[in-house]
Amino acid sequence: MEDFKALVVTEDNGYYLPGVERRELQDLPPGDVLIRVSYSSINYKDALSASGNKGVTRSFPHTPGIDAAGVVESSSSPNFNKGDEVIVTGYDLGMNTWGGLSEFIRVPANWVVNKPSGLSCRQAMVLGTAGFTAAMCVDTLLQVGIAPSQGPVLVTGATGGVGAIAVWLLSNLGFEVTASTGKLAATPWLTALGATSVINRDIISEPTKKPMLKTEWAAVVDTVGGDTLSNALKAVQYGGSVACCGMAGSTELNTSVFPFIIRGINLMGVDSVELPLEVKIDIWRMLADEWNFKESGVLEGLLCKSISLYGVPDALETVLDGKHQGRYLVSIAG
Ligand SMILES: NC(=O)c1ccc[n+]([C@@H]2O[C@H](COP(=O)([O-])OP(=O)(O)OC[C@H]3O[C@@H](n4cnc5c(N)ncnc54)[C@H](OP(=O)(O)O)[C@@H]3O)[C@@H](O)[C@H]2O)c1
Numbered sequence: 001m002e003d004f005k006a007l008v009v010t011e012d013n014g015y016y017l018p019g020v021e022r023r024e025l026q027d028l029p030p031g032d033v034l035i036r037v038s039y040s041s042i043n044y045k046d047a048l049s050a051s052g053n054k055g056v057t058r059s060f061p062h063t064p065g066i067d068a069a070g071v072v073e074s075s076s077s078p079n080f081n082k083g084d085e086v087i088v089t090g091y092d093l094g095m096n097t098w099g100g101l102s103e104f105i106r107v108p109a110n111w112v113v114n115k116p117s118g119l120s121c122r123q124a125m126v127l128g129t130a131g132f133t134a135a136m137c138v139d140t141l142l143q144v145g146i147a148p149s150q151g152p153v154l155v156t157g158a159t160g161g162v163g164a165i166a167v168w169l170l171s172n173l174g175f176e177v178t179a180s181t182g183k184l185a186a187t188p189w190l191t192a193l194g195a196t197s198v199i200n201r202d203i204i205s206e207p208t209k210k211p212m213l214k215t216e217w218a219a220v221v222d223t224v225g226g227d228t229l230s231n232a233l234k235a236v237q238y239g240g241s242v243a244c245c246g247m248a249g250s251t252e253l254n255t256s257v258f259p260f261i262i263r264g265i266n267l268m269g270v271d272s273v274e275l276p277l278e279v280k281i282d283i284w285r286m287l288a289d290e291w292n293f294k295e296s297g298v299l300e301g302l303l304c305k306s307i308s309l310y311g312v313p314d315a316l317e318t319v320l321d322g323k324h325q326g327r328y329l330v331s332i333a334g
Contacts, residue, residue, distance in 0.1 A: 226250025
């Protein structure tokens with residue numbers, strides 16, 4: 001039986017310790033499709049899982065990793081054959097199911113997307129759940145009719161994975177983009193990704209009792225929540241829309257009905273985890289085709305630090321502390 005490497009987080013008296021260990025195929029959970037993972041990535045949820053957040057992962061030892069791209073090794077599902085290149089993101093991967101920070105995963109067939117030919121496994125994981133979620137946010141805004149002619153779009157948490165890719169996508173689609181960040185030193189980087197202006201996140205996160213604020217943006221991609229989201233709702237132009245996908249700052253939302261009944265603002269929730277597989281397939285196809293702006297090389301160069309499984313423990317800590325910029329691509333083969 002082949003043994004392989006996996007990142008394993010163990011619990012020791014309330015401390016959670018990640019390390020690379022060897023495992024055997026028989027240790028994997030049951031499932032329809034066995035996948036040899038070539039690339040994974042690190043998302044905020046992985047940092048939560050690896051630090052013992054029981055809302056994400058209940059029991060340890062555990063292998064995190066909500067993203068995986070690789071090659072089918074064997075399948076009991078007629079939908080997949082040995083050698084198919086596939087992507088798995090979301091559902092329970094890496095939460096309470098063995099995740100993608102591992103040379104192998106075994107998962108249900110209805111979690112698996114055939115990788116579109118326009119993306120390599122590596123490019124798919126440069127994007128990962130963060131890029132997928134950014135694409136969902138942008139798609140949601142486009143579906144309610146937001147257009148570049150209406151004015152700038154605000155992206156919060158802009159140096160994070162979702163934020164940075166949202167900046168890049170919106171800019172490539174012709175939008176003016178205001179990037180809100182706690183790291184003003186990253187201004188040249190955000191500008192290179194396509195931001196037209198960069199603001200200090202304190203401006204938008206300061207609590208205010210004012211029921212409404214001066215209008216500034218046609219739309220917002222919010223990854224932060226809390227007072228940031230509440231203020232964004234008060235400052236969106238008449239008829240504008242806010243795509244809410246994250247809670248990097250807070251899970252709270254204190255608001256009144258005024259933005260909705262005075263300015264007709266839409267607040268739209270975005271979930272990349274449990275959405276139907278057909279919709280996932282469609283978003284990946286879009287990222288591989290019309291939203292594959294041929295600057296993927298540029299995006300990867302700007303956005304990602306490439307690390308091996310052995311670099312994951314340090315990277316998880318940086319992401320948990322909100323100190324990173326962009327994304328970590330994990331090359332599983334090393
Ligand atoms: N709905 C979904 O399906 C879905 C999918 C993926 C992610 N998410 C959520 O979206 C959020 C962003 O994910 P991500 O992968 O982009 O995370 P990330 O890479 O860790 O980035 C989060 C960014 O938020 C900002 N931030 C961190 N702490 C903050 C604080 N206390 N107050 C205000 N801003 C803060 C930082 O950006 P700046 O320094 O630039 O301000 C940070 O880089 C997370 O809450 C994640 O759980 C949701």
